[in-house]
Amino acid sequence: MQLERVLICGSLGFSSLECIAMFSGIAEIIFLDCSSRQELLMALQSGKEYDGICGIVRHWNAASITGPFDEEFIESLPRSVKYISSMNSGYDMIDIQACKRRDILVSNTPGVGDDATATVALYLIISTLRRLSEGERSVHSGLWRPPNITHNAHDLTGRTLAIIGLGGIGMRLAELAHAFPMRVLYHNRHRAARAPKYCEFFDAAHIDEMLAMADVLSIHVPLDDHTEGLIDEKMIRKLKTGAVVINTSRGRVIDEAAMIRALEDGHLSAVGLDVYPDEPKVNPRLLDFSNATLLPHLGGVSAETQMQQESQALSNLKEFLSTGTARDLLPELR
Numbered sequence: 001m002q003l004e005r006v007l008i009c010g011s012l013g014f015s016s017l018e019c020i021a022m023f024s025g026i027a028e029i030i031f032l033d034c035s036s037r038q039e040l041l042m043a044l045q046s047g048k049e050y051d052g053i054c055g056i057v058r059h060w061n062a063a064s065i066t067g068p069f070d071e072e073f074i075e076s077l078p079r080s081v082k083y084i085s086s087m088n089s090g091y092d093m094i095d096i097q098a099c100k101r102r103d104i105l106v107s108n109t110p111g112v113g114d115d116a117t118a119t120v121a122l123y124l125i126i127s128t129l130r131r132l133s134e135g136e137r138s139v140h141s142g143l144w145r146p147p148n149i150t151h152n153a154h155d156l157t158g159r160t161l162a163i164i165g166l167g168g169i170g171m172r173l174a175e176l177a178h179a180f181p182m183r184v185l186y187h188n189r190h191r192a193a194r195a196p197k198y199c200e201f202f203d204a205a206h207i208d209e210m211l212a213m214a215d216v217l218s219i220h221v222p223l224d225d226h227t228e229g230l231i232d233e234k235m236i237r238k239l240k241t242g243a244v245v246i247n248t249s250r251g252r253v254i255d256e257a258a259m260i261r262a263l264e265d266g267h268l269s270a271v272g273l274d275v276y277p278d279e280p281k282v283n284p285r286l287l288d289f290s291n292a293t294l295l296p297h298l299g300g301v302s303a304e305t306q307m308q309q310e311s312q313a314l315s316n317l318k319e320f321l322s323t324g325t326a327r328d329l330l331p332e333l334r
C-alpha cells in the first residue's frame, strides 16, 4: 500500500527519527529542504520532491523560509494537499479564504501558548512599571542606575490593568495580575462566561471609561479585519496621561505611529512590546525610547510550550490521516 506523504516545515524538538517512527506505517514524512521561499515555491510546483503530499505541518520557526501561507503560497501547493496543521494559536499568517477555495482544512494549537504568553505580558508590565529593562540596559552599558529612576518606577500592587480580549491568554494574565493584587478590568465583545468575579467587564459602549481608569492596557485579541488598527490614536488618547501599553498579540492591532507619537509627547509613560507590524523588523524609532521594553516575539517560546505544540500538531495530523478531519480546526473552516 502506498503511504500518504506529509511535509514538515520547520525544525521540531522531536528528532527526525522519532517523528518518522511516530508515523511509521501511516505516512511518509518529508522534511523541508529549501533555504528560501522562492526555492520552496518552485519545488512545490515542480511536481518532484513534494509531489503527492496530502498534509503540511507548519512550525512557526520555518516562517523565515516559507513566509506567510498567503494566497500565492496556497495556490502553489500541489492539488493533493488537503490539510495544514499549524503550530500557533494565532493564524493571521494563513489565508483562510484561499484554503477554503482549495478545500484545504487547517487546524492550529489553541490554548497551548496561553500560560507562556501571559507570563511574557506580565514580565512586560513589571519591566515597564518598575523600569527594570532600562536598569538592565544601563548595567550592560557599564553604568549603574539610570538617573531619576526612583520617581519613574512604580509598584504593580494597587494599580489598574485593563485587558482587551479576555480569551485564554487574557484570562491567565488576569489571574497573574490579581496575585499582586492589581485591579483587573476587561473589554470583550461579550462578557466572558469564565471570567473570575474580580474581573470587571466593560462593553463597547463603556470602553472609554475603562481606558480612563487604566494604568496599564494589555492587548490580547487575534489579528483580523476587525482588530487591525483597533488601538488607534483615539483610544490611546483616552488612556490617562502616563499610562503604559503592553502588546503580546500582533503588532498590527496597534496604530504604531499613533503609539510612537504618544510616547514622544509623554502621554504614554512606557510601552512593553513583544510583537511588531512587520516582524522581524522593529521600527528604529522605538529603539530611541529608554522606556520601551522590546522583545523579539518570545510569547510562546518556551521548551515546554513548543513540545506541547508539536505533540498537538502531530496528533492532529495523525487524526486527519486516519479520519479525514482533525481536532482544533479553525472556526472559519468547521
Ligand SMILES: O=CC(=O)O
Binding pocket: 087, 088, 089, 090, 091, 113, 299, 300
Ligand atoms: O504568536 C504566537 C502564536 O500565535 O501562537
